Amino acid sequence: MSSEATPNAAQTALRTAAIMLLFTLLFTAAMAYTYHATRPAIEASREQEQMRLVDEVLPPASYDNALLEDYVLVGHTPPPGLDKGARVWRARRAGEPVALVMEAVAPDGYAGRIALLVALGVDGRVSGVRVTAHKETPGLGDYIDPRKDRDKHAPWIAQFAGRSNEAAHWLPTKDGGTLAYRSGATISARAVGQAVGRAAGWAQAQGPQLYQAPAGSRLP
Amino acid sequence: MTRQEFRELAHNGLWKQNPGLAQLLGLCPLLAISTNMVNAVSLGLATILVMALSNLAVACLRNLIPYEIRIPVFILIIAALVTVVDLAFNAYFHSLYLVLGIFIPLIVTNCIVLARVEAYAAKNPALTSTVDAVMMGAGLLGVLAVLGALRELAAGGTLLAGIEMLLPGASALHLFGDAYPGFLLAALPPGAFFTLGCLIAAYNAINQRRAARRLHPPSNSPLPAADGRAGASAPLTS
Numbered sequence: 001m002s003s004e005a006t007p008n009a010a011q012t013a014l015r016t017a018a019i020m021l022l023f024t025l026l027f028t029a030a031m032a033y034t035y036h037a038t039r040p041a042i043e044a045s046r047e048q049e050q051m052r053l054v055d056e057v058l059p060p061a062s063y064d065n066a067l068l069e070d071y072v073l074v075g076h077t078p079p080p081g082l083d084k085g086a087r088v089w090r091a092r093r094a095g096e097p098v099a100l101v102m103e104a105v106a107p108d109g110y111a112g113r114i115a116l117l118v119a120l121g122v123d124g125r126v127s128g129v130r131v132t133a134h135k136e137t138p139g140l141g142d143y144i145d146p147r148k149d150r151d152k153h154a155p156w157i158a159q160f161a162g163r164s165n166e167a168a169h170w171l172p173t174k175d176g177g178t179l180a181y182r183s184g185a186t187i188s189a190r191a192v193g194q195a196v197g198r199a200a201g202w203a204q205a206q207g208p209q210l211y212q213a214p215a216g217s218r219l220p
Numbered sequence: 221m222t223r224q225e226f227r228e229l230a231h232n233g234l235w236k237q238n239p240g241l242a243q244l245l246g247l248c249p250l251l252a253i254s255t256n257m258v259n260a261v262s263l264g265l266a267t268i269l270v271m272a273l274s275n276l277a278v279a280c281l282r283n284l285i286p287y288e289i290r291i292p293v294f295i296l297i298i299a300a301l302v303t304v305v306d307l308a309f310n311a312y313f314h315s316l317y318l319v320l321g322i323f324i325p326l327i328v329t330n331c332i333v334l335a336r337v338e339a340y341a342a343k344n345p346a347l348t349s350t351v352d353a354v355m356m357g358a359g360l361l362g363v364l365a366v367l368g369a370l371r372e373l374a375a376g377g378t379l380l381a382g383i384e385m386l387l388p389g390a391s392a393l394h395l396f397g398d399a400y401p402g403f404l405l406a407a408l409p410p411g412a413f414f415t416l417g418c419l420i421a422a423y424n425a426i427n428q429r430r431a432a433r434r435l436h437p438p439s440n441s442p443l444p445a446a447d448g449r450a451g452a453s454a455p456l457t458s
Contacts, residue, residue, distance in 0.1 A: 016289045023285075023293050027300035034304045041311035049314070139376075139402070 054089070054101055057119035057128030063091035063098045072210060073218040088203075090211055097122045097211040100203050103132075106195035110187040111135040114144065118199045122207070129160040129196055134188075141188035156182065156189070160196055165204055170197030221348050229348065233355025239332040240363030240416070241423040246332035250364060251412040253323055255375070258382040260368030262316060263323050264361030266305065268354060270327045273301045275341040275353035282342050294337050295328075302328045319382065332360060363419065370415050374406035 007015070047068060054067060071087040089101040099121045106114040114134040119127035131145045142148040146155035159180060163169040170193040171177025172186055181189035203210065206219075213219055239245045249267070254260045277297050278285075285293050306324045309317045317324075327333065336356050341349040372378055377396030384390055405411045 012288075016286055019284075019286055020289055020292060023296055027296055031300050031303045034307045038307045038311035042307070045311070045314040049318075 053117055053130060053132065054119075056130050057117055058091060058099055058101055059127075062127075063093050065090075065092045067091055067101070070215045072213045072215070075219065088210055090215075091119075099127055100207075100210055102199060102203065104195050104199040106191040108187075108194075109134060109136055109191045110141050110185065111137065114188070114191055114195070116192065116195055116199075118196055120200055120203045122211075124165055124200070124204055126160045126163045126196065126200060129157055129192070131157065131192070136188045137185070141185040143182050143185065144188050144192050156180070157192075165197065165200040167197070170194055170200075221351065225348060226351060229351050230355050233352065233357075233359045234362065235359070237356075238359040238363065238423070239335075239356055240360050240367075241420050243332070243335070244420075245335050246330045246360055247416075249323065249326055249330055250360070250367065251409060251416065252326075254364055254367040254371055254412055254415075255407050256372040256378075256381050257365060257368040258380055259319060259323070260364040261361065262320050263327075264357070264364040266309070266320060266324055267327055267330060267333070267360060268357030270298070270302055270305055271333050271336060271353035271357045272350050273305070274298045274333055274337055275349040276346055277301065278337045278341040279344060279346040279349035285342075290342060291338070294334060294342075298333055298337065299328050332356060363416075366419065367412070367415055370419075371406045371411055374403045374415075375411070376400070376402050376407070 050068060067089050070092070071089045074086055074088055086103045088103075091098040091101065099119050101117065101119045104116045104118050106116060112135050114136070115132045117130045117132050119129075121127050134142070134145060136142045136144060138148070143150065143156050146152075146157050149155040149157070168177045170179065172179045172181040172189050172193065174181065174186055175190065177193070179189060179193045209219065233239075237243055240247075240250055246267070249263055253263045274294075274297055278294060281297075302325060305327075309320065309324060336353055340352045344352070369379060372381060373395065377394060377400035379393040379395060380390075381392040383392060406415065
């Protein structure tokens with residue numbers, strides 16, 4: 001009999017490695033194919049999800065441009081607490097500025113960062129605010145998210161709509177401001193209020209620049 | 221596959237070798253996801269899908285997989301299928317994906333998937349392997365559903381919270397009213413262990429009673445075979 005009858009360890013390793021490689025190729029191909037086949041649908045649903053969120057803070061009828069494509073990238077800007085590469089979308093009607101939709105962060109929530117989406121009208125008033133991510137205590141501080149808010153008819157977050165940029169508008173009544181809050185969870189309300197205030201102030205100061213920059217450009 | 225085989229597979233998966241109550245496999249999702257019923261049932265369904273696909277794939281390829289490298293190949297197959305299911309859910313069932321998105325990748329580490337591939341699909345033809353996977357998965361789903369329902373009910377007095385993310389317009393049941401103070405422990409990890417412990421105790425008690433009855437059938441029972449014991453016990457006594 002030849003040496004093939006009792007292969008040594010190296011031959012066994014090579015043979016099994018070759019079989020392993022075949023299986024790897026086969027299943028990697030399956031994954032790559034699925035990835036490419038599902039990408040358009042995933043992109044579409046991600047965009048739809050984003051649009052749904054934007055619709056909650058800004059009435060869709062108030063603007064007529066393709067909002068998601070009309071954005072500027074902003075770098076790390078301390079006032080609204082945006083992360084690097086965050087986007088500010090511009091809503092326009094017949095080419096005239098209507099509102100800015102921006103991501104903001106409240107770093108001082110009761111349980112860490114609270115991510116927000118804030119829409120600010122060109123008149124300086126808030127159009128709407130939504131919490132996009134938070135870790136506030138379930139049943140206590142999570143009323144800042146309207147999906148968790150027990151009061152479905154007048155959710156807490158709705159009171160931001162129409163507020164202009166004044167210091168008292170961003171403070172809970174407990175601190176001498178005008179923002180209502182739920183007892184036992186002032187910190188969450190204060191963090192969100194302050195973050196919206198910082199975003200509003202920043203957007204007001206940067207307003208013309210934010211509206212005029214070409215779509216897709218990056219501001220420092 | 222004969223009817224008898226199907227019955228045996230179903231009985232094994234759903235009761236006798238139930239992954240959650242008898243084999244105690246797949247505890248990671250069982251305990252982590254069962255904080256409410258909607259999450260638990262959704263993840264159970266995703267697990268059934270992954271188990272059926274991986275058992276089918278392995279059963280079809282079983283004669284091509286060398287014994288000495290079967291485990292890396294099995295894990296490769298399972299991981300690839302979970303990736304495919306993850307992408308497919310994200311693309312075609314997006315609202316479900318928003319609920320389950322972070323849990324689907326965890327199915328890779330669910331030992332019940334590897335256990336069925338290794339113990340059953342590696343030695344059996346495609347059809348029975350798929351049925352075995354579906355039955356085992358259904359057994360896990362049942363335990364997940366009961367565990368999720370009990371924990372959710374104890375923790376917040378609700379059932380089916382979050383159903384509106386799957387079925388728009390549906391709403392959760394508030395069984396105990398708004399005044400229910402809530403029992404936070406049930407929603408926390410220890411609550412999962414306590415609840416599962418109670419379920420396993422109940423499961424064992426039922427099994428013991430059945431075994432005792434089989435040995436000493438009650439004399440006043442009018443039709444001994446009417447409750448299905450005769451059919452079920454035939455394969456058990458072998």
